[in-house]
Amino acid sequence: MCIMRQGHKEELMEFSEHIKTANVEDVVLHQPLHPPSRGTLCITGHHLLFSDREENSTRQILLLLRNIDAIEKSVENLLGYSSLFSKADYSKRISGSSGTITVKCKDLRVLQLDIPGMEQCLNIAHSIETLSCLNDVSEMYPFFYRPSDLSSQDQWGLSSSEKYYSEHKELHKRWRLSSVNRDYSVCPSYPPAVIVPKDIDDDTLKKVAKFRQSGRFPVLCYYHRKNGMVIMRGGQPLTGANRKRCREDELLLQAVIDSSDKGYIIDTRSSQQVQQARMTGGGFESKSSYSCWKRLHRQMEKGKALQESLIKLVEACGDESQNMDRWLSKLENSKWLSHVQTALSTAGLLAECVERDGHSVLVHGSEGTDCTLLVSTLAQLIMDPCCRTLEGFLALLEREWVQAGHPFQLRCAHSAYSHVRLQQESPVFLLLLDCVWQLWRQFPLALGFSEALLLRLATEAYFSNYGTFLCNNDQERCALGVKEKTYCLFHSLLKPTEKEHYTNPLYEPTDLAIWPSVHPQSLQLWRGFFLRWTPQTRHLEEAQEEIRNMVIEWGKVALS
């Protein structure tokens, strides 16, 4: 009965050990925005498939198991109940019993499955629990996904350091493309090619890498065409308690700016935090060793604090109780919007240094794989109109997040509902998308892409048919052959059939910087994401869609 696409056969075999019950009839599905429906539930290696068996409509719901963040099952009371019955009654009772599985998804949807038969219910629950958190990346669905409309010959990805370098000829005088990391030995989380000052040779880079956390030596990530200033990013310098220096590191930074000029270092930690970091081997660029660089500290939360903030926010959003008079306090207590504010204002500061003050900036925190990327991405959106087109934005994400080594696998293993002990989960990428949404809301004409794109990306990072957000860095992707064995999300989003949906119909490019207002009064909850499964948000989505179609239609007819 399962109408599965090609490739699913092997898949079923492979994961059969985890699937004791593959099919259950007569399951009732409760999902937001729809009336409950009765049908057949089917579990495969990667999917939960529900087929509605109403006459003349075969509605199917295909849910990627990876989307499931947590499940709750309630069959316990039935067990307690059953002890009241004699042995003979017992089995009858069991067969007549049922259970309920509440499925909480990473896209914040909450489903409920009423399953007849306690055993079946437990089997299904077990399968979901196991299969939704398989750790082996090569077993994940992107390796099995075979879309008919994409060819595996398609190029993988949109952008890279090489491409960026070749597109910016102005860079060539003072900057070079280095392949010092071609075998990922200098910095495991960097791509093979990086852009560095021309005067700095590969040996120097290797020494600098030893002085920077995780080998993340400062590399160029943005060139500001208007004034030739750049944004660099890296990991923290490993000065340690003894205030170690590294001549090569100082040389590299000196090479970024002319000797007469100065630069800014934006550290995403407070000055207190960087002092503490020295005790564990980290540190900061001291004034005495880096006299031309001025450090600015902006404390940004990441890691567990950010994850907890998301959990609180989602909890508040899901609170169905009628007593909502404390909603605004709950929203405030979650601190999510203050994280949005900090991220946007730090990015604003970075953009101000580059665009208004006309200085180059090095940005880093400790590892340089989270807040650093958040700030540099947002600053580029603020300053650079090329990043604001649909293609430009996706390319930016590819360079600044995928290739720059944001550990998606670790950060997006679980979301707000998960009961498992959190390890390295942190919604930094989601925070980025939220910040971009705030920009989009404040500048309704300036961005070439739609809210729908941000919503799509917010889920794709957590579970996907595509390989784009798999693994933690380029090296891991290379080892697993992600580029050969999976499909690229960005290319699929740019297919002519999809693209229209992800473009902003009101888009009007501007060369001006878009300076966001970061006052709490100017920031809003991203309802499209956090309240996505409410009828009101659905209505608004439909209205947006309607507006898009309208504008396209007017353009077609009026200009014909």
Place this chain on the structure above:
Amino acid sequence: GLTCAHVVSMCFADKDLIYMCPFNAAVKGKVLITNYRLYFKSSDADVAVTLDVPLGAISRIEKMGGASSRGENSYGLDITCKDMRNLRFALKQEGHSRRDIFELLFRHAFPISHGLPLFAYVTQEKYEESGWDVYKPVEEFRRQGLPNNKWRISFINKGYELCDTYPTVLAVPYKSKEEDLRRVAAFRSRGRIPVLSWIHRENQAVIVRCSQPLVGMSGKRNKDDERYLDLIREANETTKLTIYDARPNVNAVANKATGGGYEGDEYQNAELIFLDIQNIHVMRESLKKLKDIVYPNVEESHWLSSLESTHWLEHVKLVLSGAIQVADKVSSGNSVVVHCSDGWDRTAQLTSLAMLMLDSHYRTLRGFEGLIEKEWISFGHKFASRIGHGDKNHADQDRSPIFVQFIDCVWQMTKQFPTAFEFNERLLLTILDHLYSCRFGTFLYNCESARDQHEVRSKTVSLWALVNSKTDIYLNPFYTPESGRVLYPVASMRHLELWVTYYIRWNPRIRQQQQSPVEQRYKELLALRDEYLKKLEELQLSDSTPSTRLANSSTPNTSSSNSSTPSQQYTHLQTPF
């Protein structure tokens, strides 16, 4: 800006003073005061600060500092405005410069207190359309399908004898006789008898509005009133009439002490539901608290909890959810009666919002103008008392932002339904600006009888004359008429937003970025839409059978007489602003 052709007299010009701008440093400049506005322009070209405040927006003028004041810029004027801002000017102590400005401002900001005419009576503005015709009661009833065999039009209040705060034309149950109406009037606060505001075309359920019954401590009954309400129920043959009392239950009970009250069990076939909306005093204090956290400085560290503690959004939520209940009841075929105490504040909010949800006509530009004229102006929302036009008594307990709150609710609806309203946010802002400005007669006086007495229609210009003379800036390019659609906004705190572009619009740092390119783009889109409609018409003419695409297209229905297309409304007129 400055050269306003219609200002009759330039009263005072070119006075140097310092504007104590709360967002920048003190700004030196010149102030110009006319009988309409206070205009300030910085003299330093680098700090481009201008202020343009209609004197009508001023609620209070105070002198600060005395002749012996020492501190820098401590001597001057402190002006409190009705539109969420305060202004401070510092002056030199020598001479009588402050006294002159103060007296001038005081006189022209509060003309009523000085026996002077309001500016609307002085201005000579002319528009092609007078604007007074956007609402004609009999035509509006006809549009609703009235009179019919259940409802008749009564002119009993022609000379305002039955009720001096009601309009002259009323729709009442067909079976009620004029003497019944008189007896009911005696039992309703200020004679505001239950009359029809709106009827559902298909199910004939009605929205009826009135004031509270005069039950009093002794629990008086009035058989005529009971029978009259039962006639309303009977009119569409339902078993139960729902009475929505906008007040909280306790307030309704407390009103008995002053002779008021609510409908008790003696009203058979009726159910009474309290909607828990607070009174004008609570709303005034709530907005005052909101102002405290947004002007001049915005609360930064605990913004959301501070906003919560003003309760403003909660009040908005209760008004909206009350209106939703009314609309839902009516669309399911049950007639409703809505009242509060006098039936001119909360009642107006509830009936007009419910009508906006039920009837797409009111969601057009002209329909909305008519709705305000009908439910607010003609039914005696006490604009003069609530706003205090031209009156120096800033602490008057009768003042309250009930109408602002209504416009806020409308704004919330436009946010939730971006394609359902023909007008845009700019219209709402314009309405609120002229609620205070006294430039138009539209919002002057408390009721129709007072308006007649002061010849408002013949001696002043209507706000709608201004609006209808340049509709393109007030239109929503994405408007999609859907005549049958009932809009139910979500009245949950999660989906309500503070109207930042109104309440915090004076703060340059909060102001929405790049507003003008957005407006420009919307203007272009309107033009594109017009072009599209023109092409469509040509196609329709060349092809006698309209294609399915045309039928399904989400564009305004050009044939409808009610929804005028933008091209019909373009009447370019020279206006002074």
